[in-house]
Amino acid sequence: MPHVATERFLTELAAIVGPRGLLTDPTDIAPYAEDWRRLYRGHPPAVVRPATTQEVAEVVRACAAAGVGIVPQGGNTSMVGGAVPAEDGSEIVLALARLNRILEIDPVDMTLTLQAGVTLKAAQEAAAAKGCLLPLSIASEGTAQIGGVLATNAGGNNTIRYGNARDLVLGLEVVLPDGEVWEGLRRLRKDNTGYCLRQLFVGAEGTLGIITAAVLKLAPLPREVEVALCALPSAEAALDLFSRFQAQDPAALQAFEYMSGSGMDLVLAHIPGSALPLVTPADHYVLVELASPRVGAGLRPALEEVLGAALEEGVVLDAAIAASGAQRAAIWKLREEHSEAQKRAGASVKNDVSVPVSRVPALLHRAAEACEALLPGIRIVPFGHLGDGNIHFNLVQPEGMDPAAFLARDQDLMAAVGAVVRDLGGSFSAEHGVGRLKPAMLPGWRGGAELETMRRIKQALDPHGIMNPGKVLP
Amino acid sequence: MPHVATERFLTELAAIVGPRGLLTDPTDIAPYAEDWRRLYRGHPPAVVRPATTQEVAEVVRACAAAGVGIVPQGGNTSMVGGAVPAEDGSEIVLALARLNRILEIDPVDMTLTLQAGVTLKAAQEAAAAKGCLLPLSIASEGTAQIGGVLATNAGGNNTIRYGNARDLVLGLEVVLPDGEVWEGLRRLRKDNTGYCLRQLFVGAEGTLGIITAAVLKLAPLPREVEVALCALPSAEAALDLFSRFQAQDPAALQAFEYMSGSGMDLVLAHIPGSALPLVTPADHYVLVELASPRVGAGLRPALEEVLGAALEEGVVLDAAIAASGAQRAAIWKLREEHSEAQKRAGASVKNDVSVPVSRVPALLHRAAEACEALLPGIRIVPFGHLGDGNIHFNLVQPEGMDPAAFLARDQDLMAAVGAVVRDLGGSFSAEHGVGRLKPAMLPGWRGGAELETMRRIKQALDPHGIMNPGKVLP
Numbered sequence: 046m047p048h049v050a051t052e053r054f055l056t057e058l059a060a061i062v063g064p065r066g067l068l069t070d071p072t073d074i075a076p077y078a079e080d081w082r083r084l085y086r087g088h089p090p091a092v093v094r095p096a097t098t099q100e101v102a103e104v105v106r107a108c109a110a111a112g113v114g115i116v117p118q119g120g121n122t123s124m125v126g127g128a129v130p131a132e133d134g135s136e137i138v139l140a141l142a143r144l145n146r147i148l149e150i151d152p153v154d155m156t157l158t159l160q161a162g163v164t165l166k167a168a169q170e171a172a173a174a175k176g177c178l179l180p181l182s183i184a185s186e187g188t189a190q191i192g193g194v195l196a197t198n199a200g201g202n203n204t205i206r207y208g209n210a211r212d213l214v215l216g217l218e219v220v221l222p223d224g225e226v227w228e229g230l231r232r233l234r235k236d237n238t239g240y241c242l243r244q245l246f247v248g249a250e251g252t253l254g255i256i257t258a259a260v261l262k263l264a265p266l267p268r269e270v271e272v273a274l275c276a277l278p279s280a281e282a283a284l285d286l287f288s289r290f291q292a293q294d295p296a297a298l299q300a301f302e303y304m305s306g307s308g309m310d311l312v313l314a315h316i317p318g319s320a321l322p323l324v325t326p327a328d329h330y331v332l333v334e335l336a337s338p339r340v341g342a343g344l345r346p347a348l349e350e351v352l353g354a355a356l357e358e359g360v361v362l363d364a365a366i367a368a369s370g371a372q373r374a375a376i377w378k379l380r381e382e383h384s385e386a387q388k389r390a391g392a393s394v395k396n397d398v399s400v401p402v403s404r405v406p407a408l409l410h411r412a413a414e415a416c417e418a419l420l421p422g423i424r425i426v427p428f429g430h431l432g433d434g435n436i437h438f439n440l441v442q443p444e445g446m447d448p449a450a451f452l453a454r455d456q457d458l459m460a461a462v463g464a465v466v467r468d469l470g471g472s473f474s475a476e477h478g479v480g481r482l483k484p485a486m487l488p489g490w491r492g493g494a495e496l497e498t499m500r501r502i503k504q505a506l507d508p509h510g511i512m513n514p515g516k517v518l519p
Numbered sequence: 520m521p522h523v524a525t526e527r528f529l530t531e532l533a534a535i536v537g538p539r540g541l542l543t544d545p546t547d548i549a550p551y552a553e554d555w556r557r558l559y560r561g562h563p564p565a566v567v568r569p570a571t572t573q574e575v576a577e578v579v580r581a582c583a584a585a586g587v588g589i590v591p592q593g594g595n596t597s598m599v600g601g602a603v604p605a606e607d608g609s610e611i612v613l614a615l616a617r618l619n620r621i622l623e624i625d626p627v628d629m630t631l632t633l634q635a636g637v638t639l640k641a642a643q644e645a646a647a648a649k650g651c652l653l654p655l656s657i658a659s660e661g662t663a664q665i666g667g668v669l670a671t672n673a674g675g676n677n678t679i680r681y682g683n684a685r686d687l688v689l690g691l692e693v694v695l696p697d698g699e700v701w702e703g704l705r706r707l708r709k710d711n712t713g714y715c716l717r718q719l720f721v722g723a724e725g726t727l728g729i730i731t732a733a734v735l736k737l738a739p740l741p742r743e744v745e746v747a748l749c750a751l752p753s754a755e756a757a758l759d760l761f762s763r764f765q766a767q768d769p770a771a772l773q774a775f776e777y778m779s780g781s782g783m784d785l786v787l788a789h790i791p792g793s794a795l796p797l798v799t800p801a802d803h804y805v806l807v808e809l810a811s812p813r814v815g816a817g818l819r820p821a822l823e824e825v826l827g828a829a830l831e832e833g834v835v836l837d838a839a840i841a842a843s844g845a846q847r848a849a850i851w852k853l854r855e856e857h858s859e860a861q862k863r864a865g866a867s868v869k870n871d872v873s874v875p876v877s878r879v880p881a882l883l884h885r886a887a888e889a890c891e892a893l894l895p896g897i898r899i900v901p902f903g904h905l906g907d908g909n910i911h912f913n914l915v916q917p918e919g920m921d922p923a924a925f926l927a928r929d930q931d932l933m934a935a936v937g938a939v940v941r942d943l944g945g946s947f948s949a950e951h952g953v954g955r956l957k958p959a960m961l962p963g964w965r966g967g968a969e970l971e972t973m974r975r976i977k978q979a980l981d982p983h984g985i986m987n988p989g990k991v992l993p
Contacts, residue, residue, distance in 0.1 A: 153877040225968040232875045234907040235949040240973045244718035294813040296770035339768040399709045403627040433708040475709040494699040499714045505979035
C-alpha cells in the first residue's frame with residue numbers, strides 16, 4: 046500500500062523536476078485536487094510537473110521506491126473522477142501538461158507524433174495546418190490532453206466513421222510502473238511481433254503506466270460535407286434510416302445523431318436563437334452528416350436518394366438539407382445544445398450507455414418505461430450516437446419537483462436504466478470509462494474470468510499498486 | 520515444464536471429447552504434426568478435436584492439471600511454424616476444426632458471430648450470402664480458420680482500406696490457460712469498462728489462451744470497382760502516386776500493390792496466359808484498386824483525375840484502366856502470380872517486412888544494394904502492400920547458381936535486409952507473426968521494457984506455460 050509522502054521524498058522529487066516542476070503550496074495544488082465535475086476532492090502532498098519523459102520515469106522510480114501512489118493527470122476533464130488523487134495524502138498528482146510538444150506530422154505516413162500533454166484542440170489544429178484531419182472530437186477538446194484522451198479511449202461524434210481513440214493509435218511511449226520506458230513510438234501499419242501492448246494502455250485510465258507520447262493516424266480533411274435534419278415517426282424508423290445510410294456507404298457517414306422530441310423541445314424552449322428547420326415537430330429526430338475528402342464524391346445526390354426513398358416509404362416524415370455552412374451549423378447547434386438545455390430545465394441524471402446498434406429502439410422504449418414507472422412525470426431526454434449504439438440516456442426532473450429530491454433518486458434511476466442495458470447486451474460506460482465512480486460495477490458486469498484476467502494484468506505490471514490506485518478495478 | 524502425456528491422461532481426454540474427438544493413431548496424427556511449409560515436424564501423443572467451447576475448456580483444465588502443453592491449431596497454414604507441436608511428445612494438438620458454426624449474421628449491427636474453426640472462405644461466403652463483405656482476404660483463406668486468422672492478426676491485400684484482422688474484432692470468446700472461459704462475445708462499438716482484453720489475444724498466437732469464437736465487423740459489398748495498372752519510373756514515383764490517391768480519398772482505396780520490373784518479368788516469362796497491358800515495360804509497377812459500395816460514387820473520374828495529373832507530371836509513365844471484370848482479373852493475376860513465378864525461377868529467400876510508408880523507397884534501394892553486395896547476380900523481386908509499408912522483399916537465386924548453395928546464404932541475406940528495415944524503424948514480421956521461427960529476434964528488436972512486459976503478461980495469464988509453449992516469446 047502507498048505511504049504518505051515525507052519531506053525528504055518531496056526534496057527528492059524537487060531534485061528531479063526542478064523548482065518549477067514541483068507544486069506543494071495548497072493554493073497551487075487546488076486545481077489538481079478535484080476535477081471539473083467536483084465529484085471528489087483529493088489531498089495530494091504535491092503535484093509534479095515533469096518536462097520530459099526522462100523526468101516522468103525518474104519520478105515514477107522515486108515513487109516506486111517510496112511506495113507513493115501516482116495519479117497521472119492531463120486536462121482533468123474526467124467524467125468519472127479518473128484523475129483525482131486520494132483524500133488521505135498518499136498519492137501525488139503527476140501532471141503531463143509540460144510534455145506539450147508536437148514531435149512530427151508526416152503527411153505521407155499520415156501520422157501525428159506528439160507528447161501526452163498537448164491538448165486535443167492543439168493537436169487538431171496542428172494537423173489541420175498540414176491539411177490533415179485528426180479525426181477525434183469531444184466536447185472537452187480545448188482542455189483535454191492527448192494522454193488522457195488515449196488513457197480513457199475517448200469517443201465523440203465521429204466515432205461512427207473513424208473509430209474511438211483506440212483505433213487511431215499506431216504507437217505509444219509509456220513509462221511503466223517500475224520507471225522503465227517502453228519506447229513504442231512506431232508508425233507501422235502492419236507489425237506482428239508479439240503482444241499488442243499499445244491497446245492495453247489505451248483505455249486503462251493510467252492504472253498500468255503513464256502514456257507520455259503517441260503516434261496517431263490522420264485522415265484527409267473533408268472537402269464535401271452534407272448535413273440534414275430528419276423528423277421521424279419512431280425509434281425504429283431512426284434505426285431503419287441508419288441502416289439505409291450504412292448500406293449505401295459507411296465510409297461517407299460522418300455522424301448519425303439521434304435526438305428525442307422531448308430533448309428538441311427543451312433546446313427550442315431554452316436556447317436563444319435555436320429554431321427547428323422543419324414544418325412539423327416530431328417525436329424523433331436524426332442529424333445525419335455525410336462527408337468526403339473528394340470533391341465530386343456526389344454526396345448531395347447520395348443523401349437525396351436515401352432521404353427521398355425514406356420519405357416516400359414513411360420512414361422519414363420531413364427532412365431539411367443544409368444549403369450553407371451557416372445552416373449546417375444551425376442544425377448541429379440543435380444537437381450540441383442538448384446538455385445546456387437540459388441543465389436549464391432542472392436537475393439531471395445522466396447515463397452514458399451503449400447497446401448493439403440494432404437494440405437502440407428497445408433501449409429507448411424499455412428504459413423510458415422503467416424510469417416512468419419509478420417516477421411519474423420524469424422527463425426522458427435521450428440523445429446521442431445512434432450509429433455507435435451509444436445513447437446518452439438522460440433524465441430531467443419532473444417539472445416543479447425539488448431538484449434535491451429528484452437527485453436523491455439517482456441510484457434507483459441509474460439501476461433501472463442499467464438493468465435494461467444489461468439485458469440488451471450493453472455497457473454501463475460507453476465513452477466515459479470507469480475511473481473512481483464505477484469500479485463497483487465491474488464484478489457484476491465484467492466479472493468472473495474477465496475481471497480476474499484484468500486483475501492478473503494489473504498485478505503483473507504494477508505489483509505494488511502505485512499507478513492511479515483505486516481507479517478502474519474494484 | 521510440461522510432462523509427457525500418459526495412457527491415463529489420454530483416457531481422460533477421450534472421456535471429454537469422445538472417441539471421434541481424440542486421435543492417437545500416428546497416421547491420423549500426421550497431418551497435424553507438421554504444417555504446410557514443413558519447417559518443423561512435431562510428435563504429439565494425441566490430437567484432440569473438441570466439438571464445443573465447453574469441451575475445449577475441459578481439455579485445457581485436464582492439460583493444466585497434468586502439466587501437458589497445448590498447441591491450438593486452426594487451418595495449420597502458419598508461415599512461421601506457429602501451430603506445430605514439440606518433438607519430444609510433451610504437447611498435444613488441440614484442433615478447433617469442429618467448432619465450425621456460423622452463430623449469427625446481423626445486417627443491422629453489421630456483425631458476424633462465428634466459431635473459431637470456420638474457414639475464412641466459409642466466413643466470407645456466409646457474409647456475402649447476406650449482402651455483406653467480411654473485409655479480410657489472404658492467400659490461404661480456403662484453409663485458414665478464423666481462430667488462427669485472429670490469433671495471428673492476419674493482414675492481406677485490403678488492409679489499407681479495412682485494417683488488419685485486429686481492426687475487425689468487436690468481441691471474443693476465449694478459453695484461458697486455467698480452463699476458465701472469458702465470455703466476451705460483445706458487439707458494442709463503444710465500451711469503456713476496463714482493460715481491452717480482446718486485443719491482447721489477437722496476435723498472441725495462442726500463447727495466452729484459445730480463441731473459440733468471435734464477433735467480427737462487416738462492411739457492405741463494393742458495387743463500383745475500378746482497377747488500373749501503372750508503369751512508373753522509380754520507387755519514389757510509386758510512393759508519390761500512393762500519396763495522391765490517399766489524399767484524394769483513402770476510404771475508396773481498396774488496394775495499392777507494388778511490383779518491381781524484375782518480378783513482372785518473371786511473371787511474364789513463367790506464367791502462361793499472362794500479358795502486360797501496357798506498351799512499354801518499366802522498372803516499377805503499381806496496381807491500384809478503388810471501390811465503393813455506392814453506385815454513383817464517381818470512381819472512374821476520380822481514378823482518371825489522379826492518373827491524368829500523374830501522367831502529365833511524369834510520375835506515371837503509362838497506365839491501363841480495366842474496362843471489364845475480365846481485364847480486372849487479368850491485372851490482378853499479374854500480382855497474384857508473383858510467388859508462383861518466383862518459385863519457377865529458382866530458389867527463393869523471403870522477407871515479410873514493413874517500414875513506415877514514407878520509407879518504402881529507401882527500403883527498396885538500400886536492401887537491394889545490401890543483397891547485391893552480398894551476392895552479385897542475385898535477383899531482387901520485391902512486391903506487396905506499398906500502402907501499408909509492407910513489402911515482401913523476396914530474393915531469387917542468381918541464374919545458374921546451385922539452389923542449395925543459394926539457400927545456404929539465407930541467414931546472411933535476411934540479416935542484411937533486416938538491418939536496413941531496422942534502421943528505417945520497421946518490423947521483421949509484418950504479417951506472418953513470430954511462431955516458432957522467429958522468437959530469437961524479439962530480444963534484439965522488441966527487447967528491454969517491451970519484451971519484459973510481454974513476459975510478465977505471459978507469466979500472469981499462463982503461469983505454468985502450457986499454452987503453445989516455445990512460440991512468440993524466446
